[in-house]
Amino acid sequence: MIGSLRNVTYFLIMAGLIVAVGQMQSWNVALSIVNLCLISSIMALGVNIQWGYAGLFNVGVMGFAALGGMAAMLVSMPPVKEAWAAAGSGAAIGLLIFVATAVAALVVYRKLAKGKLRTALVMGIVVIGYLLLRIFFDPTTTTIEKVNPAATGYLGGFGLPILLSWPIGGLLAGAVAWVVGKITLGLRSDYLAIATLGISEIIVAILKHEDWLTRGVKNVNGLPRPVPYEINLQSSEWFLSLCERLGTNPVTFSSIFVKLCYAILFLTVLLLILWLSERALRSPWGRMMRAIRDNEVSANAMGKNVTARHLQVFVLGSIVVGIAGAMLTTLDGQLTPSSYQPLRFTFLIWVMVIVGGSGNNWGAVLGGFVIWFFWIEAEPLGLWLMDVLTSGMAVDNPLRLHLIESAAHMRLMTMGLILLLALRFSPRGLIPESTKQKV
């Protein structure tokens, strides 16, 4: 009971902090922090599924989030008709080669017995498919990128509702996780870490450089929204009458209203995933996962297939991260490949999980809120600190200028220190994993 009282207090303090930001800065700022906190919490839940349930170290959270982001763009943007007209046949051939390669590789994988021959054959098929793609598809990409490069220069998406992209982003991330996990799980735990580090760098490189697909560093702006636009709200009657009744300014309230709509959407997803995770953790499956995590050898002796379960949990966690990545791009309204930084998307999420409490879903959610809140508020705080520290120096003192300019890099150091301190002095986190069985 004392434990749960403490946990409720943590969440109340967090709510208090957000209310304080709302009162002191503005409700707009507070709500945008809340929205990103909600998304961070979902990502942290995904990492917690991998690390907390199964002890898998995924250093590629960034890549899976980026896949989700790409899905959001591909699902929601309208197709670029000119590009399809100019290069539709080429794109169809490219897709055909791609699908044929994937199917051939899968058939070989299913039909042949496990062994080096099968691996070699699958590799061979992938290499041939890649070369064919390069030969037949390369001219097409140039054509696509030439179609009105300033505004489009890519194929566009499918023009479907962006909400659909959340599950699709999850599936995409899950599929990549399956391939990576299939190869590296069952070997030393470090190999998964190194392989995920690699795949995430590659995914982000693809997003940055395949202009025909994602416009690369030119970004895709103006993704359709799942919620109303401020302008439309400000001219709609029911909204104006609502503002009148509340006695607020329609312009500021419209942006708050939009953020609230997002918050409700995100909260729904968070609660759904949290509920599912909690159910899974308390089920026989969850107990088995923890048994495997705590002692692989004895779990194996009990007849549990450790590698298969690891693969399963790795894919599940990556799906959750992919969903969160799609949600983040939805909130931003644009796909910005250069914004995918390992610090922001991999490392920060890890700090959230470890500070919050590995193995405890509520801990991961709390960690997501706390760390994101301080991540955002650390910058003004750091600048202020530097200002105070250097207040004795002349305004144009080079050391002072250097220190103030470098305040942003303090974030890296602070987050590293928080991770090291939490890992050492509070390895179980703010809300520790509960080992008691609920009857």
Place this chain on the structure above:
Amino acid sequence: MLSEPLNAMALLANFVLVPAVAYGSQLALGALGVTLVYGILRFSNFAHGDTMAFGTMFTILFTWWFQSMGINLGPLPTALLALPFAIVMCAFFVLLSDRFVYRFYRKQRADPVIFVIASVGVMFVMNGVVRFIIGPDDQNFADGERFIIRARDFKQMTGLSEGISIKVSQGITVVTMIIVVAALFWFLNKTRTGKSMRAYSDNEDLALLSGINPDRVVMVTWILAAALATIAGSLYGLDKSFKPFTYFQLLLPIFAAAIVGGLGNPLGAIAGGFVIAFSEITVTYAYKKFANYIVPGDWKADGLLQLLSTNYKFAVSFIILLLVLLFRPTGIFKGKSV
């Protein structure tokens, strides 16, 4: 035309062989550090890339200091003079990180994955310190002569239309690599401390039983790792340029090199470094000009004939890594257990 194949060879030597040898030496030195830490401390040190950046930062700072005092090495870069001082500083900070971070988990006999996470924490602290002190931008600190052989001189000497140029930094990289590797192998195979390190790596319990001091072994390992990281990082910085984020990205090829060779095996790390460097450069090189030389007649290649764009050079390390994990998880030279 008889000179066409010769031109083709010169072209490949200039754009593939020379850069790959230099890059391979840098990766080999980096991978040696990773593999040593893995062999003795039994975890993959994610902070190694940033240790390289950290050591290089000190090399740059000392270089600037020496330059401001008017000290230089004539045709050789001043950085060589700064290197020993940088190694001392880097080793000091790495030992501090061991004292405050890793030792605790060693005493607890924590799981290797905990060490890996701790090393990620150390990585970010080091990364933050580097960016804080020297900034996230490019720094060029090479001075002295730029070339051993210029392309123009080579062309005049041989009468070919393709030249081979070798930069001083590339020459220094290879020479330093050979000296460092020879010294390291002498140390590991001939000295008492080196032998105790190998014993500790092979069988920790037996080593402890025969009276080897584990703290000393760990300390020497960290000093060696810091020295290798500083040398590798400084050579890479001299050859290309110093940018903190690039060093973080070097982590993947370095790990790939260490795993390809067999984690924990120093000889494997060197072989792995060259395997990765040569694959990366041969796969991302555009063979258009080369093909135009060797294919007889008036045929001209219409594409770049590049297997993979240089934007995806990290994919090469990654794919080699996956291939090794699929076919021979212990690496080419048998490394530690899987």
